[in-house]
Amino acid sequence: DAKTTQPTSMDCAEGRAANLPCNHSTISGNEYVYWYRQIHSQGPQYIIHGLKNNETNEMASLIITEDRKSSTLILPHATLRDTAVYYCIVRVGYGNKLVFGAGTILRVKS
Amino acid sequence: GAVVSQHPSWVICKSGTSVKIECRSLDFQATTMFWYRQFPKQSLMLMATSNEGSKATYEQGVEKDKFLINHASLTLSTLTVTSAHPEDSSFYICSASAGTGATNEKLFFGSGTQLSVL
Numbered sequence: 001d002a003k004t005t006q007p008t009s010m011d012c013a014e015g016r017a018a019n020l021p022c023n024h025s026t027i028s029g030n031e032y033v034y035w036y037r038q039i040h041s042q043g044p045q046y047i048i049h050g051l052k053n054n055e056t057n058e059m060a061s062l063i064i065t066e067d068r069k070s071s072t073l074i075l076p077h078a079t080l081r082d083t084a085v086y087y088c089i090v091r092v093g094y095g096n097k098l099v100f101g102a103g104t105i106l107r108v109k110s
Numbered sequence: 111g112a113v114v115s116q117h118p119s120w121v122i123c124k125s126g127t128s129v130k131i132e133c134r135s136l137d138f139q140a141t142t143m144f145w146y147r148q149f150p151k152q153s154l155m156l157m158a159t160s161n162e163g164s165k166a167t168y169e170q171g172v173e174k175d176k177f178l179i180n181h182a183s184l185t186l187s188t189l190t191v192t193s194a195h196p197e198d199s200s201f202y203i204c205s206a207s208a209g210t211g212a213t214n215e216k217l218f219f220g221s222g223t224q225l226s227v228l
Contacts, residue, residue, distance in 0.1 A: 043219035100154040
């Protein structure tokens, strides 16, 4: 299974873009990169996912490097409510399950 | 996005009793549901995968007789913590998928159940 590496924590000023990096150097060609976030004492919330092209939705943008060994989640205008643990996950090649790593604690500060 | 409802949100029970947690997919048929547990300040740990109409598949180290999973319909899976002990106190979270098997399929999560065993 492809593993991911994320920084333990990051701070971001309110209103600025939050850029959360993720390394997944062992990813295979048919594995997708998923991002979820978890606000304290809640279930994880889906943010975005992609295979090799950059993706954007109403919540965030996902930039995947050409070699697919790393990606960056971008929250364009972070708010205090974006404070959460952000998980970068490579989807296991068999079955549907998501295996969570340690994630990045993002603190948005005013 | 799709809605997954989990009930109860929190439960307190005495040691030795059993507790049932329900996970429902409200607007789609979930052929597969997943159960996770999460200890304070730790990440989610996958416990088991349940498929409608068949036995659950447990991750290594998870006691199947301790954590009974039933997935009797396409919209409901239950997790029963049997003979609960204080060390079973944790945040339990379910997720559900329509089960296409595609690696680009989204999984949606319930809001979690905080179990406290006294």
